[in-house]
Amino acid sequence: MKVILNEEVLGLGEPGKIIDVAPGYARNFLVPRKLAVYANSASVKELEHHKIRLERKRQRLVTAAQSVAERINGKTVKIEGRAGEGGKLYGSVTTSDIAAALQSQFEVLIDRRKIHVHDPIRTIGGHSVDISFIGDTRAVITVNVFDPAQELKPVKVVEIAVPATEETPAEV
Numbered sequence: 001m002k003v004i005l006n007e008e009v010l011g012l013g014e015p016g017k018i019i020d021v022a023p024g025y026a027r028n029f030l031v032p033r034k035l036a037v038y039a040n041s042a043s044v045k046e047l048e049h050h051k052i053r054l055e056r057k058r059q060r061l062v063t064a065a066q067s068v069a070e071r072i073n074g075k076t077v078k079i080e081g082r083a084g085e086g087g088k089l090y091g092s093v094t095t096s097d098i099a100a101a102l103q104s105q106f107e108v109l110i111d112r113r114k115i116h117v118h119d120p121i122r123t124i125g126g127h128s129v130d131i132s133f134i135g136d137t138r139a140v141i142t143v144n145v146f147d148p149a150q151e152l153k154p155v156k157v158v159e160i161a162v163p164a165t166e167e168t169p170a171e172v
Contacts (some may be wrong), residue, residue, distance in 0.1 A: 004043055062135050
């Protein structure tokens with residue numbers, strides 16, 4: 001079944017693209033969520049009429065995504081988590097946690113589905129995370145997970161008594 005995408009769908013394409021998908025996928029997922037419309041003769045004519053408008057909108061989105069990517073690329077996001085012995089977290093840091101931290105620390109609103117974590121973040125320390133924007137725009141950030149309870153623990157200072165010797169070093 002042929003449909004016209006209204007929005008970018010991961011793995012399918014960008015807005016305005018005519019694609020062939022399974023009828024159930026179009027009927028149950030794409031069309032009800034307004035991600036696509038059925039590709040009949042009227043919608044294809046309308047698409048041709050609105051292609052210029054869609055291209056301008058896409059260019060604005062790409063430009064905005066590039067500016068956000070440049071702004072956060074290489075930055076470090078700090079996230080607080082509770083950890084036990086050996087630096088293992090109770091639970092894990094999710095993409096929602098990373099998106100919320102980006103919004104609070106850098107005032108950047110990023111959809112959690114655009115954030116790609118290579119391995120689950122379950123330990124304290126720095127972790128590399130990829131963020132995919134529209135098109136080929138990407139950014140890499142570092143997520144620094146810390147436990148404030150472990151950082152604030154007082155360090156015991158051990159004094160070592162050095163026995164006094166009768167010999168004194170020679171003065172120079």
